Structure formats: C-alpha cells, structure tokens
Amino acid sequence: MKTIKKAIALSLGLVMMGGTASFAQSLADAKKAIDAEQYQKATSMLKTLVASQAKDGDNYFSLGNVYLLTDEIDSARAVFTSGTTADPKNALNFVGLGHADLIANNATSAKTNFDKALQLGTKDYQTYLQIGKAYLGQKTPDYAAALPNLQKADELDSKDKDPETFLALADYWAMQVKNTEAYPLYLRALDINPALYRANVQIGRMYKMAFAFPEADTELKKAVAGDPNYGPAYRELAENDMQWSRADAKNAEAKRASALVNMRKYLDLTDKSFDSRLRYAQFLVFADDFATLEKEVATLNSPDPNNPKTFVVIRMRGYSAIENKNFPQGLQYMNELFARKQDASRILGSDYLYLGKALQGTGNDSLAVINITKAVELDSTKAEELAVIAKKYYTDKKYGKAAEVYKKVIGLNSKNPAMGQNIFYLGIASYVAANGKDRALLVQADSAFSKLTVLSPETEAALLYRARINKYIDAIDNPETQKGLAIPFYQKFIDLVTVTKPEKAAANAKNLVETYNYLGFFVSGTDKEKAKEYFGKTLAIDPANTYAADNLKQLSAPPAPAKKAPIKK
Numbered sequence: 001m002k003t004i005k006k007a008i009a010l011s012l013g014l015v016m017m018g019g020t021a022s023f024a025q026s027l028a029d030a031k032k033a034i035d036a037e038q039y040q041k042a043t044s045m046l047k048t049l050v051a052s053q054a055k056d057g058d059n060y061f062s063l064g065n066v067y068l069l070t071d072e073i074d075s076a077r078a079v080f081t082s083g084t085t086a087d088p089k090n091a092l093n094f095v096g097l098g099h100a101d102l103i104a105n106n107a108t109s110a111k112t113n114f115d116k117a118l119q120l121g122t123k124d125y126q127t128y129l130q131i132g133k134a135y136l137g138q139k140t141p142d143y144a145a146a147l148p149n150l151q152k153a154d155e156l157d158s159k160d161k162d163p164e165t166f167l168a169l170a171d172y173w174a175m176q177v178k179n180t181e182a183y184p185l186y187l188r189a190l191d192i193n194p195a196l197y198r199a200n201v202q203i204g205r206m207y208k209m210a211f212a213f214p215e216a217d218t219e220l221k222k223a224v225a226g227d228p229n230y231g232p233a234y235r236e237l238a239e240n241d242m243q244w245s246r247a248d249a250k251n252a253e254a255k256r257a258s259a260l261v262n263m264r265k266y267l268d269l270t271d272k273s274f275d276s277r278l279r280y281a282q283f284l285v286f287a288d289d290f291a292t293l294e295k296e297v298a299t300l301n302s303p304d305p306n307n308p309k310t311f312v313v314i315r316m317r318g319y320s321a322i323e324n325k326n327f328p329q330g331l332q333y334m335n336e337l338f339a340r341k342q343d344a345s346r347i348l349g350s351d352y353l354y355l356g357k358a359l360q361g362t363g364n365d366s367l368a369v370i371n372i373t374k375a376v377e378l379d380s381t382k383a384e385e386l387a388v389i390a391k392k393y394y395t396d397k398k399y400g401k402a403a404e405v406y407k408k409v410i411g412l413n414s415k416n417p418a419m420g421q422n423i424f425y426l427g428i429a430s431y432v433a434a435n436g437k438d439r440a441l442l443v444q445a446d447s448a449f450s451k452l453t454v455l456s457p458e459t460e461a462a463l464l465y466r467a468r469i470n471k472y473i474d475a476i477d478n479p480e481t482q483k484g485l486a487i488p489f490y491q492k493f494i495d496l497v498t499v500t501k502p503e504k505a506a507a508n509a510k511n512l513v514e515t516y517n518y519l520g521f522f523v524s525g526t527d528k529e530k531a532k533e534y535f536g537k538t539l540a541i542d543p544a545n546t547y548a549a550d551n552l553k554q555l556s557a558p559p560a561p562a563k564k565a566p567i568k569k
Helices: 001-034 041-050 057-069 073-085 092-103 107-121 125-136 143-156 163-174 179-192 198-208 213-226 230-245 251-268 275-285 290-298 307-323 325-339 341-346 350-363 364-379 380-395 397-413 417-435 441-457 458-479 486-498 504-524 528-541 546-556
Strands: none
Touching: 001 041, 001 057, 001 092, 001 198, 041 057, 041 092, 041 107, 041 380, 057 073, 057 092, 057 458, 073 092, 073 163, 073 198, 092 107, 092 125, 092 341, 092 528, 107 125, 107 341, 125 163, 143 163, 163 179, 163 198, 163 230, 179 198, 198 213, 230 251, 230 275, 251 275, 275 290, 275 307, 275 397, 290 307, 307 341, 325 350, 325 364, 350 364, 364 397, 380 417, 397 417, 417 441, 458 486, 458 504, 504 528, 504 546
C-alpha cells in the first residue's frame, strides 16, 4: 500500500513539476510573442496563464503590457489592478499602473504607483528596469526620469545576467539619436544573448535613420538569418527598402517591390491580428500604395468602435478613397472622422488637408481653401497643396480669388526658398485683378515681384511687370504730370536682357519694343535726341512699328518757321 502511495505521490509530483515547467515555458513563450509583435497570440496565452495561475502577478503584468502596447489603456489598468490584488507583494503591477498613468498624462499618480512598487521591490532590478522603460514608453519620453532608474537596474543586476537591461539603456540613447552611446550597449546585450534579435533590429534602425541603408540591410538580415519567423525584422527591412528607394532612383522600383514583399511577410508572421493589419495599412500609406490600401482597410474593422484605432482606420479609408479620386466617398469618411469628438485631440494637419482635397474634388473650393489653410497652419510643408487651389482659380481666370489664396500660401510658408513660382503667380493674379485701377492690388503685385527679384534676380518678367505696375500707380497718384515711376524698372529690364543676359534679347523682342516706346515717349518732351534713340531701337527690332515711326518722324521734323511780325505802315 505504501508503495502504491509513493507511486501516486511521485506521479503527482511529476505532474506538478511538468505543469510548472509548462506554465513557465508558456510565460516565456508569451513574452517571445510580445517581442515578435504577435499581440493577439500573446494576449490569448496570457489570459490562459492568468486563469490557471491566478496568484502569479507576473502574468498580469505581461498581459497589461500587451494592452498598453495595443493602446487599450483601460483594459491594461484593469488587469494591473487585478494583479495587485492577486499578488499584493509583486511590485510590477504597480509599475504597470504607473505606466498607464503616464500615458494618461497623470504624472503625479504615476509617481505614487512607482513609489508603491519601490516599497515592494527596492532590491529587485526588474522594478527599476520597468519603471525606466515606462518613462521611455510614453508619447513624450521623460529621459531625465528614465535614466537613473535604468542605471539603478544595471547596478542591481551586478552579474549582468539580463540583456534586457542593456537593451533598455541602448534604447534610451537611440531614442535621442545618440547612436555612439547606444551601439556598444546593443552589442553587450547580444553578447549575453545572441538570439536577442530585437537588438539587431534596433541597430539596423539606427543605420536606417542615418541613411546608411546597405548597413541597415546587413544588420536586419542577421535577425532574419537567426530566426526567419521574427516579424519585426521584416517590418524594418520593409521600411529600410522604402527609404532606400527614395534615395536610389536607379533601383527605386526594385526596392519598393522588396519593401512591399517584406511588409507582407511581417503581416503573415504577426498572426494577421487587427493590430498587425493596421501596421501594414499604415505602411501602405507610407508607400503611397493607395489602391492596395483601399482594399485592405475595407475589411479592417476594430473589435471596439470606440477604440482610438478605429479613428485611424477611418482616416485611412478617407485618404485612400480621396487618392483614388473617389471624392464623395472620401468626403463621407473625412466627415465621419471629424465627427468623432472623443478623438478631437488626434486630428492631424493631414486630416484637414485630405478633407480639403475631398471638398475640392466635389466642387466646394471655398471650403477646401479653409480646411487646407488649417492644414498648412499645422504643417507648413503642405503649402503647395493650397497652391493647387490657387492655380485652379488662376486657370479659371478668377484672378482676385487666386491672389487671395496665393497670398495665404506665401504667408504660411514665407521662408521656403521654393516659393518663387507662387510669388510670381501672386504678382500676375494681383496685377490682372487690379485692371490698372485698384491701387491696393497693384501695390500687392509690385511687392510680389519685388520679392521675386530678390529670390531670382535674373527673372526678367519680374522687372517688366514692376515697370507696368508702376506705370499704373504713377497714373493714379499723379494724373496731371506723371513722375516716371516705371523708368528705373524698364531700364533694369533693358540691362538684364541686352547686357547681362544678351541671349534673352530675342525672346524678349516684343517686350523691348514696349520698353523703348515708353521711354521714348516719356523723355520726348525734355530730351528729343534721347527719345529719337529709343524710337530708333524700337524700329531696329520692329521696322513696321508705326508708333515709333510716327514719333521719330515728328521728332525729326524741322521746326516750323517763326511768323514775321506785320510791318507797321
């Protein structure tokens, strides 16, 4: 009987030992899935662990972290809170609550939770390590608060057994683009665990950010060689290929194709969860593949309509519809996006831009201008999108409206040296809209061409238009006796196209005729010889010019004989 009992006890012990090993391995597997960005798989595994090992706080902490990574803050907080109840002496769930507080911009509550964690785990390097990572893992990392915690973790892990400490310290420096400090720390992490492929990926990312694309490719392929199923490496390869394609025109098409293949591989390896598909969709935006994007987001539905990620999906549906010229549908999506008041803080400048594009595509130019102007106010690099509407007004001969919009374009991005073309069109639109009568528009036109002469001194049209504009201003200001305000600009125009750039003279023949005729007319009352010279130059270009010929004839005619006084008888 005793033998039977011993056998039963032994078998139960083996079961328990096997169970414990199985659970431990499952937690390790769950962490591996998190690292591989297989969040759906990790969530399922950790929920099972929480149910089967309800007193183990580490399981709750890992599950809560998955929720933080997938932007489900309320779910994370609930899991961490359950963890503090289930395992009150485990410090990590208080760290998790503090991390959730940081993400919610509640630094005071975060510190309270971190202090509770330190009271429980003051000698455990993991407590400090996770607090340091929490300070890094928020929208605006708090580097000053993160560093002492990471350094304390390194100090407590005196035997350097955990590569995650060096990985976190390396990330601290890499996030600040201090690659010289980060690189050796990534190598130390790899020395401890050569299979820590996250370190290879991070090194590859540093090379990519430094535009060292071949070196990034080599480093990332080390991770792929070590584990062909490590998804994050393929994502970084995709992003590296995409940026490489923009720097290497010769191989651009091949690199773009490679980027899409690698990103699709990433999607396949991350269990095609909502989150991994969302990353793939976001990459398609980056790749300008809006045709594929429209198909992808059509079936991409968040499990929770109130989840902020639903907002991102709606955004991409709108963008892709608009880029594919489906403006009514795009407008519907963008209106839906802006109607989500709970996500008002997530609105980007590009959202206003695409709303403006949709409005323009459906014929609502005035509303388009309002929204694209907001986009440019938030991101001045979008100024050219507003210029598209200005050019449309210009092409439609709505010069007054064109001038108004061009003025906005330039005002919102005045420091951009590429504004020359927009300044030119502002000048022309203002000049034509003035119709020689509106002094304010004429002054606006003159100011535009004055700026253009500074940006591009050899643009003869700017000098010519300044002369024409000042001729009208002169007539408005001095109707009785004009002062010749146009003369200096006409003279500069002549110098530019006949002396500085004589090769431009032939193309400007008609404009030179205009110039010489005006100058000849203006000086004819005070300097006949100079006037004859100007009219002679006109006729040298255009022998059939009747205006110059008639004036030259009149100036060359002998003076009429003086009448003799009658003889007094």
